[in-house]
Amino acid sequence: MSARNVGIVYRKELTEAVRDRRTLISTILVPLLLFPVLSVGFGSLAVALVGKAKEETPKVMLRGGEDSPAVVEGLKKLDRIEIVPETPNWKDQIINKEIRAAVEIPAGFQANIAQQKADTVRIFNYEGELKSEFATEKIEKYMKEYRDKVVKERLAAKNLPDTVLKPFDVKQENVAPPEKVSGAAFGGIIGYMVILLCMTGAMYPAMDLTAGEKERGTMETILSSPISRMHLVLGKFFLILTAALGTAALSVLSMGVSFSVLSHYTGRTAGGRAAGASFLLKLGPKTVISVFLMALPVAVLFSATLMTIALFAKTYKEAQSYLTPMTFVVIIPAIAAMLPGVELTPKLSIIPILNVSLLCKELVAGTYHWNYIAVIFASTCVYAAAALFIAIKMFQRESVLFRS
Amino acid sequence: MIEARGLSKRFQDKKRGEIRAVDNVSFTCQPGKIYGLLGANGAGKTTTLRMLATILEPTDGTAIVCGHDIVEQPEKVRANVGFLSTATALYRRLTAQEFVEYFGRLNGLDEATLKKRVDDIFKRLDMNGFRDRRCDKLSTGMMQKTSIARTLVHDPPVMIFDEPTNGLDIMTARTITSFIRECRNNGKTVIFSTHIMSEVEKLCDTIGIIQSGKLLVEGSLAELRDKYAEHDLEEIFVKVVTPLFAPEEAN
Numbered sequence: 001m002s003a004r005n006v007g008i009v010y011r012k013e014l015t016e017a018v019r020d021r022r023t024l025i026s027t028i029l030v031p032l033l034l035f036p037v038l039s040v041g042f043g044s045l046a047v048a049l050v051g052k053a054k055e056e057t058p059k060v061m062l063r064g065g066e067d068s069p070a071v072v073e074g075l076k077k078l079d080r081i082e083i084v085p086e087t088p089n090w091k092d093q094i095i096n097k098e099i100r101a102a103v104e105i106p107a108g109f110q111a112n113i114a115q116q117k118a119d120t121v122r123i124f125n126y127e128g129e130l131k132s133e134f135a136t137e138k139i140e141k142y143m144k145e146y147r148d149k150v151v152k153e154r155l156a157a158k159n160l161p162d163t164v165l166k167p168f169d170v171k172q173e174n175v176a177p178p179e180k181v182s183g184a185a186f187g188g189i190i191g192y193m194v195i196l197l198c199m200t201g202a203m204y205p206a207m208d209l210t211a212g213e214k215e216r217g218t219m220e221t222i223l224s225s226p227i228s229r230m231h232l233v234l235g236k237f238f239l240i241l242t243a244a245l246g247t248a249a250l251s252v253l254s255m256g257v258s259f260s261v262l263s264h265y266t267g268r269t270a271g272g273r274a275a276g277a278s279f280l281l282k283l284g285p286k287t288v289i290s291v292f293l294m295a296l297p298v299a300v301l302f303s304a305t306l307m308t309i310a311l312f313a314k315t316y317k318e319a320q321s322y323l324t325p326m327t328f329v330v331i332i333p334a335i336a337a338m339l340p341g342v343e344l345t346p347k348l349s350i351i352p353i354l355n356v357s358l359l360c361k362e363l364v365a366g367t368y369h370w371n372y373i374a375v376i377f378a379s380t381c382v383y384a385a386a387a388l389f390i391a392i393k394m395f396q397r398e399s400v401l402f403r404s
Numbered sequence: 405m406i407e408a409r410g411l412s413k414r415f416q417d418k419k420r421g422e423i424r425a426v427d428n429v430s431f432t433c434q435p436g437k438i439y440g441l442l443g444a445n446g447a448g449k450t451t452t453l454r455m456l457a458t459i460l461e462p463t464d465g466t467a468i469v470c471g472h473d474i475v476e477q478p479e480k481v482r483a484n485v486g487f488l489s490t491a492t493a494l495y496r497r498l499t500a501q502e503f504v505e506y507f508g509r510l511n512g513l514d515e516a517t518l519k520k521r522v523d524d525i526f527k528r529l530d531m532n533g534f535r536d537r538r539c540d541k542l543s544t545g546m547m548q549k550t551s552i553a554r555t556l557v558h559d560p561p562v563m564i565f566d567e568p569t570n571g572l573d574i575m576t577a578r579t580i581t582s583f584i585r586e587c588r589n590n591g592k593t594v595i596f597s598t599h600i601m602s603e604v605e606k607l608c609d610t611i612g613i614i615q616s617g618k619l620l621v622e623g624s625l626a627e628l629r630d631k632y633a634e635h636d637l638e639e640i641f642v643k644v645v646t647p648l649f650a651p652e653e654a655n
Binding site: 008012016218220223225 | 454459482487494496506507512538554
């Protein structure tokens with residue numbers, strides 16, 4: 001009988017929820033659109049912009065160099081660089097993006113080099129401006145190659161090998177598989193997004209089923225029916241949980257599809273290969289299922305907590321003012337998990353939300369610390385059960401239900 | 405049958421301290437009779453009826469509704485009660501039929517009985533024209549009919565009406581008053597609260613006048629007229645409540 005009653009309430013709440021535009025937007029539309037817009041939309045836009053910036057032939061102004069023809073000749077031969085003659089307002093031209101950089105060859109540069117005197121070539125640019133930095137990189141690369149060539153010639157003249165200056169090399173080599181590399185970079189964001197969307201999915205139904213019901217005057221109607229308040233609160237809770245999980249599931253699904261599309265896209269275009277290679281991310285079904293499973297107790301926690309808080313409010317608006325600050329309570333630990341260097345420790349593994357965010361980071365990177373998974377799952381379940389218990393108790397308090 | 409035994413309800417108010425919304429109220433409502441609880445706003449009518457419907461729990465005392473104690477067996481009491489007030493709104497996103505069916509199911513009706521009961525009620529209340537229309541698209545009259553259908557779907561022996569015609573137009577109010585009369589004719593125990601004298605005069609077999617949470621007097625209209633030597637119920641009401649009402653007004 002009890003399960004039947006919970007089921008009756010749940011089915012009724014579900015019927016109402018699918019007819020509520022606000023719930024549909026927060027539960028289905030937002031998670032479905034957010035990832036494609038963020039990843040494919042902004043991602044491909046970024047790739048396109050970076051690609052375009054790299055494909056542009058930047059104008060670089062040459063200052064001096066009249067007595068250093070070899071260097072100037074080399075600069076002029078550089079691929080995709082247009083060397084323009086000096087004008088007095090060169091600084092303004094850089095700031096106004098008319099030219100991307102200026103290179104200053106000091107007087108007597110080649111002669112000084114020949115006499116083994118120290119000298120400095122200056123590159124003037126617009127720091128932080130992408131196209132200016134690309135132009136600077138090209139000029140700097142050329143000048144460094146030129147310097148290496150000079151060093152080699154000097155060593156050769158004295159019959160010395162290259163190893164005199166460079167007795168050994170230092171090289172970095174990545175041994176982590178690509179999904180772990182991208183997981184370390186993006187896992188934190190994914191955990192954050194799933195947790196945040198889990199909460200936004202639960203938020204609207206939580207307000208609608210409690211404060212909304214009070215405001216519309218249906219609370220007294222339902223309380224006059226024979227259903228026990230525990231069954232009533234459970235029926236409502238399961239609906240809110242469905243919305244939270246639905247949002248989380250759709251966001252994980254949409255995230256997976258978005259990243260697949262993004263990897264496909266970035267692999268195809270020239271600009272994409274160059275700029276987008278670093279954020280190739282493939283989410284396997286195992287990762288998706290793991291993230292979703294960890295989101296489960298978080299969803300229970302959010303559903304019960306939001307329902308309890310919203311129940312105190314007399315109106316939908318009042319509930320909104322209570323629940324909006326909750327977003328920050330959730331965002332702060334979720335953002336903390338994204339900070340570089342923050343990793344799972346025994347202490348952090350019992351801090352709600354932060355623990356799941358950190359774990360998601362590991363899961364997306366393909367690392368499964370089973371002891372942490374057990375602790376985090378268990379502790380989140382305990383928090384969730386406590387929140388649900390409080391919600392049931394609150395539903396039995398007249399001072400909360402009939403607060404005036 | 406309803407038997408209230410020393411029903412009391414106290415609330416704590418931050419500014420005013422303890423408030424005795426209902427204070428040791430006892431009365432009996434018989435099947436086939438209408439008991440009218442007459443009182444001004446804030447007299448304790450709604451709190452009394454909410455306690456009888458087990459929406460609120462009494463601080464002291466109890467009531468027996470259809471043989472069930474409102475404190476000990478609230479769910480059984482609710483299964484035997486139909487509760488209607490202007491505060492009992494409809495679920496706007498459900499259709500009239502879905503709404504009535506929902507409450508039928510919550511009252512434990514099986515699907516076959518529910519279907520038959522809903523069909524009967526919708527035909528009786530002339531609701532078939534809007535049974536599939538969402539509640540937020542209904543007129544006030546249609547909404548009231550849907551509320552009535554909700555209270556009837558499990559065919560309860562006790563009906564509780566809390567100011568059911570408050571704020572309604574004449575035609576809709578008439579639908580409600582004729583429904584209350586019909587309940588009495590069908591042998592149901594009916595209690596209803598109001599501050600509208602004409603409704604009490606037309607409907608009630610027994611009248612209880614309540615003020616400041618206390619049931620001051622009860623009896624039939626004829627008995628009250630005899631007791632206070634007044635024909636007009638309003639005059640009787642004023643005579644009864646003035647001793648309690650005046651000091652509060654002065655405050």
